Amino acid sequence: MARMKFLCDAERCIECxxxxxxxxxxxxxxxxxxxxxxxxxxxxxxxxxxxxxVACMHCSDAPCMAVCPVDCFYRxxxxxxxxxxxxxxxxxxCFYACPFGAPQFPQAGAFGLRGKMxxxxxxxxxxxxDRSEAEFKKYGRNRLAEGKLPxxxxxxxxxxxxxxxxDVIADIYRERVLRRGKGSEVWGWxxxxxxxxxxxxxxxxxxx
Amino acid sequence: xSRALLGAAMVAxxxxxxxxxxxxxxxxxxxxxxxxxxxxxxxNAPLAAEQRGGNWTKGDRASWETQIKNRQLAQNEYKRIGQ
Numbered sequence: 282m283a284r285m286k287f288l289c290d291a292e293r294c295i296e297c298x299x300x301x302x303x304x305x306x307x308x309x310x311x312x313x314x315x316x317x318x319x320x321x322x323x324x325x326x327x328x329x330x331x332x333x334x335v336a337c338m339h340c341s342d343a344p345c346m347a348v349c350p351v352d353c354f355y356r357x358x359x360x361x362x363x364x365x366x367x368x369x370x371x372x373x374x375c376f377y378a379c380p381f382g383a384p385q386f387p388q389a390g391a392f393g394l395r396g397k398m399x400x401x402x403x404x405x406x407x408x409x410x411d412r413s414e415a416e417f418k419k420y421g422r423n424r425l426a427e428g429k430l431p432x433x434x435x436x437x438x439x440x441x442x443x444x445x446x447x448d449v450i451a452d453i454y455r456e457r458v459l460r461r462g463k464g465s466e467v468w469g470w471x472x473x474x475x476x477x478x479x480x481x482x483x484x485x486x487x488x489x
Numbered sequence: 490x491s492r493a494l495l496g497a498a499m500v501a502x503x504x505x506x507x508x509x510x511x512x513x514x515x516x517x518x519x520x521x522x523x524x525x526x527x528x529x530x531x532x533n534a535p536l537a538a539e540q541r542g543g544n545w546t547k548g549d550r551a552s553w554e555t556q557i558k559n560r561q562l563a564q565n566e567y568k569r570i571g572q
Contacts, residue, residue, distance in 0.1 A: 283554055283557065283558075346520070347519075347520070349520065351523060352520035352521060352522055352523040352524075353522075353523065353524050354522065355522040355524065355527070357527065357529070357530075358529060358550075359530070363527065364524070365522075365523075365524025365525055367524065367525065368523055368524045405530065406527075407527065408524055408525040408526065408527040409525075410528065411528050411530070411532070411533050412533065423530075425530040425557070426528075426530045426533045427533075427535075427536050427540070427542045427543075428535055428536070428542050428543030428544075428545060428553065428556045428557065428560070429541075429542070429543070429560060430557065430560050430561065430564075434564065435560070435564070440564055440565075440566055443561075443564050444561075444564075445557065445558075445560070445561035445564070446554075446557070446558065446561060449558060449561045449562065450561065450564070453561075453562075453564060453565040456565065456567055457567075460567070
């Protein structure tokens with residue numbers, strides 16, 4: 282069973298913000314809402330600058346789901362975390378619970394008005410008829426129903442951002458790490474080097 | 490006499506009422522999705538060929554996953570571009 286995940290390779294991301302632009306364009310996300318963004322650390326420090334593209338990580342045990350008072354979140358068969366905007370009350374609990382700052386709230390009105398939550402859908406739409414006008418207006422384009430992957434990952438120029446079944450993209454990433462000999466620090470031993478021989482244990486202190 | 494007995498019984502009942510120990514810990518209950526049902530990606534027919542929607546059989550999850558997997562592998566430039 283596929284379990285859809287994103288994986289961003291910090292060794293490759295060049296902070297071009299192409300993924301952000303692709304997401305905005307593909308889903309016609311309103312002004313002020315950023316489903317995806319690029320975070321850079323050590324900005325300007327030669328040799329130490331690293332960037333990573335962040336959006337909803339579609340957690341296997343999603344905190345947003347746990348705290349939602351109206352239970353508007355659900356997980357699809359592919360492991361994509363989605364929500365029903367007709368049910369969302371815009372309370373913002375999910376924003377505080379999310380470790381990635383993924384939930385966004387449109388603030389188009391006066392007096393700090395906060396609208397219904399909007400977040401990355403892994404380009405999987407929402408609980409409306411697939412590929413319908415209603416789905417597009419509320420949740421954006423449903424590329425999974427078109428047999429495609431999220432626009433951000435598919436258009437990434439350096440292929441830093443990978444999207445798809447966790448096992449498949451981990452294999453792609455692992456091949457890269459083995460070829461270049463570095464870059465496993467962020468995602469851990471298991472993703473970077475695989476399970477290894479049956480029964481083999483990762484070295485002490487390694488992330489799994 | 491019986492009134493006095495009844496009164497004493499009521500006072501005794503009130504006195505021991507404070508000795509109870511009701512459970513004060515909230516038991517967390519996992520929420521259940523309350524929204525509208527969603528259709529699944531593989532229940533849609535593929536797009537027309539000119540829209541590059543790929544190829545799978547409507548309703549067949551395995552063929553849709555094969556289609557998606559092919560798209561995923563296209564992200565691997567070692568395989569896509571070759572050596």
